[in-house]
Amino acid sequence: MGQIVDAIFFMxxxxxxxxxxxxxxxxxxxxxxxxxxxxxxxxRLCRWTAAFFASITLSHLWYLPIYFQSSPDDLMLYDxxxxxxDCITVxxxxxxxxxxxxxxxxxxxxxxxxxxAPLVIALALCISRRSNDxxxxxxxxxxxxxxALIIYMTVEVRRYGRWxxxxxxxxxHKEVWQSFAVLIVIMFGFSIYIFEIGGPLYEFVxxxxxxxxxxxxxxxVETLSDLSINMNETEEDADTAEPxxxxxxxxxxxxxxxxxxxxxCERPQLYLQYDISxxxxxxxxxxxxxxxxxxxxxQGITYNTYINGLRIRHFIxxxxxxxRTHQPATAQQLAHxxxxxxxxxxxAAFKQLKRVTPTEWMQLSES
Numbered sequence: 001m002g003q004i005v006d007a008i009f010f011m012x013x014x015x016x017x018x019x020x021x022x023x024x025x026x027x028x029x030x031x032x033x034x035x036x037x038x039x040x041x042x043x044r045l046c047r048w049t050a051a052f053f054a055s056i057t058l059s060h061l062w063y064l065p066i067y068f069q070s071s072p073d074d075l076m077l078y079d080x081x082x083x084x085x086d087c088i089t090v091x092x093x094x095x096x097x098x099x100x101x102x103x104x105x106x107x108x109x110x111x112x113x114x115x116x117a118p119l120v121i122a123l124a125l126c127i128s129r130r131s132n133d134x135x136x137x138x139x140x141x142x143x144x145x146x147x148a149l150i151i152y153m154t155v156e157v158r159r160y161g162r163w164x165x166x167x168x169x170x171x172x173h174k175e176v177w178q179s180f181a182v183l184i185v186i187m188f189g190f191s192i193y194i195f196e197i198g199g200p201l202y203e204f205v206x207x208x209x210x211x212x213x214x215x216x217x218x219x220x221v222e223t224l225s226d227l228s229i230n231m232n233e234t235e236e237d238a239d240t241a242e243p244x245x246x247x248x249x250x251x252x253x254x255x256x257x258x259x260x261x262x263x264x265c266e267r268p269q270l271y272l273q274y275d276i277s278x279x280x281x282x283x284x285x286x287x288x289x290x291x292x293x294x295x296x297x298x299q300g301i302t303y304n305t306y307i308n309g310l311r312i313r314h315f316i317x318x319x320x321x322x323x324r325t326h327q328p329a330t331a332q333q334l335a336h337x338x339x340x341x342x343x344x345x346x347x348a349a350f351k352q353l354k355r356v357t358p359t360e361w362m363q364l365s366e367s
Contacts, residue, residue: 169307
């Protein structure tokens with residue numbers, strides 16, 4: 001029975017390693033896309049994710065000698081070496097993947113090396129001494145690091161969500177709240193490795209976590225739109241940013257943004273275009289992202305709220321016209337004609353604005 005279990009485990013172990021290697025090669029050398037072929041993913045995220053998949057494959061290689069050791073001392077040594085190599089590769093690269101998923105700004109990656117350094121040093125000392133006397137310190141530091149990362153990612157994901165709503169009308173293929181869930185999975189996997197939770201079953205659990213994580217990250221990378229801001233746009237905004245003392249030109253632009261929005265966005269129904277961004281709208285009305293963003297902030301709304309408000313108003317107009325002329329129309333059809341790419345996004349925006357679902361509102365309108 002034990003030999004059968006061992007055979008099944010090694011099959012799963014090898015499959016997880018080969019699957020992660022295949023995913024790495026796919027991201028680096030693919031000609032097409034398995035998911036969402038019309039979406040251009042961030043290349044920087046693709047490269048870091050491929051590196052993460054490669055690190056998972058290598059991790060399987062340097063832990064493999066453990067399963068052929070009979071001496072407790074050799075088993076401990078190879079386990080420490082595997083942990084050290086994981087802290088040099090898998091751990092920092094996984095954090096880098098989380099950071100690069102957030103595209104509001106390019107976060108420096110050197111702090112990752114700083115926070116991983118104590119783990120590397122402590123494990124290196126354990127290996128040199130052939131002793132695990134420092135492992136309690138390693139465990140304690142690891143738990144503190146996980147807690148700090150979870151807090152940091154929670155704050156950054158929320159900030160990223162606000163940035164999206166300030167700059168984009170359509171949030172499909174842009175939101176990354178799942179990054180928080182992925183961080184939890186990665187840290188859970190490391191915890192299983194370090195603390196060996198669950199007895200003999202933990203080896204099977206960690207392989208399933210690896211396979212599931214690779215599948216998720218492949219989907220996440222391929223379905224996430226590239227939102228990197230063009231450097232020329234950023235420099236243009238910096239050049240035209242408002243100085244500390246208001247001049248006549250900047251004051252005139254701010255005072256005329258509302259009429260410009262009405263003339264170039266609301267009357268020609270520019271808001272019906274899919275995925276129109278704050279930068280594009282600013283160009284259409286003859287101002288820049290900074291002025292336009294401040295205009296919406298002064299009104300206590302986001303760019304996303306403004307565009308979706310216009311779209312919902314257009315939806316109501318279409319529905320009322322259909323009801324007046326007795327033309328059959330579904331909420332999904334009217335939402336699509338109103339500029340919403342997906343009905344779920346429309347439904348959430350409608351409920352946020354009207355406090356009822358589209359179906360409930362339509363029923364109330366008919367009564």
